Amino acid sequence: MTALAALITRDIKIALRVGGGALIGVLFFLTVVVLMPFAVGPDLALLTRLGPAILWLGALLASLLTLDRLFMADHDDGSLDLIVMSRTPLELACAAKALAHWLAAGLPLIIATPVLGLLLNLDAVSTSAVAVTLLAGTPALTFTGMIGAALAVTLHRGGLLLAVLVLPLSIPVLIFGVAASQAAIGGLSFGAPFSILCALSLVSFVIGPFAAAASLRHGLD
Numbered sequence: 001m002t003a004l005a006a007l008i009t010r011d012i013k014i015a016l017r018v019g020g021g022a023l024i025g026v027l028f029f030l031t032v033v034v035l036m037p038f039a040v041g042p043d044l045a046l047l048t049r050l051g052p053a054i055l056w057l058g059a060l061l062a063s064l065l066t067l068d069r070l071f072m073a074d075h076d077d078g079s080l081d082l083i084v085m086s087r088t089p090l091e092l093a094c095a096a097k098a099l100a101h102w103l104a105a106g107l108p109l110i111i112a113t114p115v116l117g118l119l120l121n122l123d124a125v126s127t128s129a130v131a132v133t134l135l136a137g138t139p140a141l142t143f144t145g146m147i148g149a150a151l152a153v154t155l156h157r158g159g160l161l162l163a164v165l166v167l168p169l170s171i172p173v174l175i176f177g178v179a180a181s182q183a184a185i186g187g188l189s190f191g192a193p194f195s196i197l198c199a200l201s202l203v204s205f206v207i208g209p210f211a212a213a214a215s216l217r218h219g220l221d
Helices: 002-016 022-040 044-069 072-077 079-085 090-120 124-152 158-185 191-220
Strands: none
Touching: 002 090, 022 044, 022 090, 044 072, 044 090, 044 124, 044 158, 072 079, 079 090, 079 191, 090 124, 090 191, 124 158, 124 191, 158 191
């Protein structure tokens, strides 16, 4: 547990440094949300209706933007080989790295959501609903994307492969995240889509580390 805590702390510190990747996702998220009202136009009712989908789409793309740093930097400096050969099970190490990535890159997106929701004409209740669904769904984006990051880490032009692999797996999370947000905003029962969203995060939390560890072992052999 001490080794895993040290790994999480190390990855968070690296991500929060200038150029570490955590702020890039937040800035991209901000850019998407700020530009969307200019593209849609001054129709406030339309912005309110599209607001949850815009926030979720921005969060998904921002998460995808930073996923390539999950294993690539460790592979470049040789520390990934040390992680693979350490006594700590590789599956737990992958889970720790994904958790650190979510804390550094995913959690700031959730914190920024209430502020950015004002740009889309969403009230406090609506932005809170979107933030709660992002809190439940963004772990699924991270742990699912970790599989693609592990597959792409040893391949040439792995960033393109990462996008091709991760985007189809992220579509169910996007669908149920937006459905839960819109149901909560409309005063409807959002229990079913929100429960499915939580289930997707739990399934990815279980499957993601094992699939990523197997991909790393195969790619580094």
